[in-house]
Amino acid sequence: MASLTSTTPERAADLHANLAAIRARVQKHTPPAAPRPPTLVAVSKYKPASDVQACYEADQRDFGENYVQELVDKAALLPADIRWHFIGTLQSNKAKLLASIPNLYAVQTITSVKAATALDKALGPTRTAPLNVFLQVNTSGEDAKSGLPPLTPADAPGAADSALAQLALHVVRACPKLHLQGLMTIGALAASLEAVDKGNEDFERLVSTREVLEGTLRAQGVEGWGEDGRLLISMGMSSDFEAALKAGSDIVRVGTGVFGERHLKGEVPAS
Numbered sequence: 001m002a003s004l005t006s007t008t009p010e011r012a013a014d015l016h017a018n019l020a021a022i023r024a025r026v027q028k029h030t031p032p033a034a035p036r037p038p039t040l041v042a043v044s045k046y047k048p049a050s051d052v053q054a055c056y057e058a059d060q061r062d063f064g065e066n067y068v069q070e071l072v073d074k075a076a077l078l079p080a081d082i083r084w085h086f087i088g089t090l091q092s093n094k095a096k097l098l099a100s101i102p103n104l105y106a107v108q109t110i111t112s113v114k115a116a117t118a119l120d121k122a123l124g125p126t127r128t129a130p131l132n133v134f135l136q137v138n139t140s141g142e143d144a145k146s147g148l149p150p151l152t153p154a155d156a157p158g159a160a161d162s163a164l165a166q167l168a169l170h171v172v173r174a175c176p177k178l179h180l181q182g183l184m185t186i187g188a189l190a191a192s193l194e195a196v197d198k199g200n201e202d203f204e205r206l207v208s209t210r211e212v213l214e215g216t217l218r219a220q221g222v223e224g225w226g227e228d229g230r231l232l233i234s235m236g237m238s239s240d241f242e243a244a245l246k247a248g249s250d251i252v253r254v255g256t257g258v259f260g261e262r263h264l265k266g267e268v269p270a271s
């Protein structure tokens with residue numbers, strides 16, 4: 001097995017400065033009435049484990065990864081109290097490998113009953129806590145992004161029949177090792193560039209979707225979802241996390257802002 005080499009003092013200092021700057025921006029843009037402090041997930045895809053370790057030493061505990069094998073490899077090298085968030089496209093045939101990571105904290109990209117079932121079945125008896133899952137919503141309607149269609153208040157009367165509500169009900173009722181924690185979206189980048197002041201329509205769509213889905217889950221009488229009676233929402237990346245926080249995001253996923261540009265494989269993969 002590979003071993004963890006430490007990063008240079010210069011790189012560690014850069015990472016610590018980046019983290020401090022992002023944390024300050026998160027704090028500044030968190031609405032005063034926010035029910036909980038937002039979680040910053042540092043997205044470390046394509047970045048070496050030594051970068052993650054340097055952030056860990058600055059008290060960062062939540063990290064996000066897009067590729068199952070890369071996550072497996074890093075998790076084996078890094079401290080066991082890291083909370084790993086899987087944020088990439090989940091193929092059902094990778095569920096077993098993903099579920100083998102003891103400190104996998106959340107899978108933010110569930111889009112099908114099949115994937116939820118595969119993950120639930122793959123989780124072993126040694127896991128002490130249920131695995132948090134987020135259902136991915138395609139708020140921008142772009143073909144390149146995965147996720148289920150959002151819900152609007154106009155959908156509320158029949159919302160229990162929507163693909164999103166059906167998946168939520170399946171997780172709550174039929175997946176005992178999963179905990180439905182919330183909803184996740186990426187949203188269109190174009191919408192975000194002008195968004196900090198004007199508001200981002202895709203983020204507003206996820207907020208409405210959450211409200212409609214919560215109402216549906218309550219009407220169905222199912223329990224055991226969300227945190228303190230609310231579904232959390234995960235939205236906001238390096239270029240738009242401030243707008244997302246303003247819209248009420250509970251979890252922001254910041255890669256480039258913490259680790260710098262990704263060079264290895266180029267662009268952010270469509271997910």
Ligand SMILES: *Cc1c(COP(=O)(O)O)cnc(C)c1O
Nearest residue numbers: 043087237238253254255256268
């Ligand atoms: C890569 C990625 C991020 C982080 O993107 P940055 O623009 O580098 O902050 C966040 N969420 C998802 C789903 C990603 O794939």
